[in-house]
Amino acid sequence: MPCCGQKREGLAAGYSQSNPIAQPVAPVSTASNQSLAQPPAPPPAMGSSVTLLSRQGVTSITGKVTGKRYRFQGAGSMQAVDRRDAEAMIASGAFQQVWG
DSSP states (O other): OOOHHHHHHHHHHHTSTTSGGGSOOOOOOHHHHHHHSOOOOOOOOTTOEEEEEEOSSSEEEEOTTTOOEEEEOSTTOEEEEEHHHHHHHHHTTSEEEEEO
């Protein structure tokens, strides 16, 4: 009659590499994975943009602060502009603040 030690050996043999489903799986560390990923961009701050109205024809302008490129389709066209860029654009006289 086999002793209980032999039963344990038999069970251990059942968990061998020939039965991969029964193999224990090591937990994956998310700390190391998170350090490799880029953090998500923060959402825009409330009231961070204003709407400007173009007083000229088709205009393409680069914001002095953000470097973002804005394109207005002609006189009377409107577009949301980063508040930091808007000040210089309004000062040029080519744009008028409508909202924000």
